[in-house]
Amino acid sequence: MKTHVWALLILISLGLACTESDLRSSDDRMIDPAVLDGIFSDFAGSNGPGCAFAVSQAGQVIVTRAYGSANLEHDIQNTPETVFEPGSVSKQFTAAATILLALDGEISLDDDIRDYLPEIPDYGQMITIRHLLNHTSGLRDWGSIAGIGGWPRTTRVHTHGHMIDIASRQRALNYPPGQYYSYTNTGYNLQAVLIERVTGQTFEDFSQERIFQPLGMTKTQWRDDFNEIVQDRAVAYRHNGDGSWSQLMPFENVHGNGGLLTTVGDLLKFTHNLDTGATVGGTEFVAQMHQQGVLNSGREIDYASGLRIGEYKGVREVQHSGSTAGYRGHLMRFPDQEIAVSVMCNAASANVTAARLAYSVADLYLENTIDEQMVPIAGIELPTDKLRSFTGRYRHTRTNTALEIGLFDGILILQESNFGMGESVGTPLTPVSETRLEASALGATIEFENTSPGQRASATYTMGGDAVRLDPVDGFAPTVAELAGYVGTYHSDEAEVTYTIAVRDGALAILDRYDRGQTLEPIYLDAFSARAEIVMAGALGTITFRRDDSGRIDGLSVSQGRVWDLRFERLQ
Numbered sequence: 001m002k003t004h005v006w007a008l009l010i011l012i013s014l015g016l017a018c019t020e021s022d023l024r025s026s027d028d029r030m031i032d033p034a035v036l037d038g039i040f041s042d043f044a045g046s047n048g049p050g051c052a053f054a055v056s057q058a059g060q061v062i063v064t065r066a067y068g069s070a071n072l073e074h075d076i077q078n079t080p081e082t083v084f085e086p087g088s089v090s091k092q093f094t095a096a097a098t099i100l101l102a103l104d105g106e107i108s109l110d111d112d113i114r115d116y117l118p119e120i121p122d123y124g125q126m127i128t129i130r131h132l133l134n135h136t137s138g139l140r141d142w143g144s145i146a147g148i149g150g151w152p153r154t155t156r157v158h159t160h161g162h163m164i165d166i167a168s169r170q171r172a173l174n175y176p177p178g179q180y181y182s183y184t185n186t187g188y189n190l191q192a193v194l195i196e197r198v199t200g201q202t203f204e205d206f207s208q209e210r211i212f213q214p215l216g217m218t219k220t221q222w223r224d225d226f227n228e229i230v231q232d233r234a235v236a237y238r239h240n241g242d243g244s245w246s247q248l249m250p251f252e253n254v255h256g257n258g259g260l261l262t263t264v265g266d267l268l269k270f271t272h273n274l275d276t277g278a279t280v281g282g283t284e285f286v287a288q289m290h291q292q293g294v295l296n297s298g299r300e301i302d303y304a305s306g307l308r309i310g311e312y313k314g315v316r317e318v319q320h321s322g323s324t325a326g327y328r329g330h331l332m333r334f335p336d337q338e339i340a341v342s343v344m345c346n347a348a349s350a351n352v353t354a355a356r357l358a359y360s361v362a363d364l365y366l367e368n369t370i371d372e373q374m375v376p377i378a379g380i381e382l383p384t385d386k387l388r389s390f391t392g393r394y395r396h397t398r399t400n401t402a403l404e405i406g407l408f409d410g411i412l413i414l415q416e417s418n419f420g421m422g423e424s425v426g427t428p429l430t431p432v433s434e435t436r437l438e439a440s441a442l443g444a445t446i447e448f449e450n451t452s453p454g455q456r457a458s459a460t461y462t463m464g465g466d467a468v469r470l471d472p473v474d475g476f477a478p479t480v481a482e483l484a485g486y487v488g489t490y491h492s493d494e495a496e497v498t499y500t501i502a503v504r505d506g507a508l509a510i511l512d513r514y515d516r517g518q519t520l521e522p523i524y525l526d527a528f529s530a531r532a533e534i535v536m537a538g539a540l541g542t543i544t545f546r547r548d549d550s551g552r553i554d555g556l557s558v559s560q561g562r563v564w565d566l567r568f569e570r571l572q
Contacts (some may be wrong), residue, residue: 086329134293192256372432
């Protein structure tokens, strides 16, 4: 049975703010504001940055609250009207613009992208706009390539011109279009450029005209010029580990992948339209937004058009997380219960993510909404010994990337690189059974075959409805003489960078042209991972050395989650 909730008015105090609601549940129960504040206790009353959130029911906002500081230099507090960036939550707005253009008859979602973006190489197989929408294009993520080249995002002012330049240099795809799912920002940046080329408008103007203004999203715009003064914008921060904070802003002009500037309330205006299309797009628009991708094999994935479609605790859910620089965001809705939750933060905190906060808020409202119909909470408690049985390093059998599951303060954390750095650079994993872990922030699960004491097992890693095997690895310990075989200079035209491999202090190291380097840790035969202490600009992921028929090292490949098998040739 659907019910409503009632939020009380609390005066601005202790670094928090809220707005009033007069919606009462049918059984006269209320969500205690103190319970809501408890979810955000790390930020309420703190002298650091914070978060804002909003909840809507049947399209009406029933509670908004905010915590912490929007600007530490000027002691300005976050409010429900504070403007944040929700990171990749932005993608659904880009998808919406693309679909509206298709409904106008200006493009078809099954068009070849090279009809509009001829700079993209001809890989011998057509990449469609639909592939861009659901991350099945095979295109490498341009930001990851830039990081491999020594200039990751936020280290220089990247533009769409830079993005296209990087994309145009890629000689290979991660995989044939439609074969797999792999998340890539490139596809969404390309959509923004495509819309501009087809319409003759800026992406900002098209979005304002067709989405933001009709929906009354008066405080929403694209960050297409990071220098622009934006009223009520929160500054993003990271914690330095010594009690202090420093700015971590997205100094870049790429957008469409992220780059939305908005409020928690404005986000919920969009989610309501996704239920009916009454204001923007109509029913066909709604259907297209929720149409999940289908692989060449015929398998349906959970990613639609900037939206993840699935279930949470037995109820239908549509959601997306996001992060850009020090901003964090999560937007979710439960269509059958007509409940939606938006959370945005300006703190890149080590122990809190927007997704976890959003789900904690949703739990309260789902419980009041469906009561006895509620499926029991998915997460379960397992003894520490059982949790440790999941830990260790694994090889992703499709990409050869190394993954690690670590245990930090009783929480399982999934890490792709930067092993041993704890939760700050990893994704929390929640046990949902004796053999199954869930990464809600990624929309992923890990199912182990066997986790008997003292025995490490292979697992199936599923993300976006696409499954791949993870095999445990025990590492290897090459001698100094064996390490000498890897020494040399390696170059990639695709990343426009040359790296030197050397032996330093008895360990392998990778050095850039300024002799800055990072230690490489052996993971499995011929495969290494960059150590956590990064002194070069970008993290490299897993480095796998290639051998010729004689066994000599003749090149290396760099692989990450969003870049597979980027090849470097050995120069000497």
